[in-house]
Amino acid sequence: MPPKLQSMLPALYLFGVLTLLLFPCGLCDCRSFPKIAHGSHQDRTSFLSFTTVVHYECDEGYVLVGEPEMTCKNSEWSWPAPQCKALCMKPEVENGNLSVDKDQYVEPENVAIQCDSGYGIVGTPIITCSEDGTWHPKVPKCEWEILNGCEQVLAGSKLMQCLPNPEEAKMALEVYKLSQEIKRLKQE
CATH class of the missing domain: 2.10.70.10 (Complement Module, domain 1)
Structure with a gap:
């Protein structure tokens, strides 16, 4: 060296x-x-x-x-x-509520949809916040269920079980009254 x-x-x-x-x-x-x-x-x-x-x-x-x-x-x-x-915004469900109610959800949070009394769920009740910020599967809807025996309102006592609000009940009573009048006129 x-x-x-x-x-x-x-x-x-x-x-x-x-x-x-x-x-x-x-x-x-x-x-x-x-x-x-x-x-x-x-x-x-x-x-x-x-x-x-x-x-x-x-x-x-x-x-x-x-x-x-x-x-x-x-x-x-x-x-x-x-x-x-990913962030998912709160899903809007008319006539229903969420198992966990907050403004934003983080992927992969699950939320269960519960419909109000008299309403049935159309779609999957459990949805997941996905990686692209959307709910999967699609957010279900809560639709009014027609109970057995309510297909035709035959008596006023069943009316409130079959209709969701007082305005519809009033309208149904008017229709029922008219149907009774028509029935009576046909018999004469």
């Missing part, structure tokens, strides 16, 4: 030791940040820091599940990367 190179070895060795002490992550695998679907990350590591810091945010229509910030030291991340989950 040439004498000039021999005289530089202690300086190179000292430079290497100082580099490792001042920048331990220089040789670590903390610069490849975990990627997340439907979101982005930003390196927030301060200058001459011994720890890598990354901050995560989600795209519009998604919500962050997990810690928004992670740190890495000596090639080890503090915890798993967060996830960006």
Whole structure:
């Protein structure tokens, strides 16, 4: 080995030791940040820091599940990367209600639909907030059920069991009265 190179070895060795002490992550695998679907990350590591810091945010229509910030030291991340989950808006169900009532739901939440008394469900009663921010299967409807024996209202006593509101009951009574008048006229 040439004498000039021999005289530089202690300086190179000292430079290497100082580099490792001042920048331990220089040789670590903390610069490849975990990627997340439907979101982005930003390196927030301060200058001459011994720890890598990354901050995560989600795209519009998604919500962050997990810690928004992670740190890495000596090639080890503090915890798993967060996830960006789709948001579903509250499903509108006329004449029914939801098992869990809130304004927004996060994928893959399930919600059961229950119809009001006298109404039956048309469709699947349990729906799931899906990855694209929609409900799957389609949000069911609650439709008025015609009870057995109510196909034709033969007596006023059954009327309130068969009709959902007083206006319809009043109209049905008028129709019933007219049908009785027509029946009587036909007999004469």
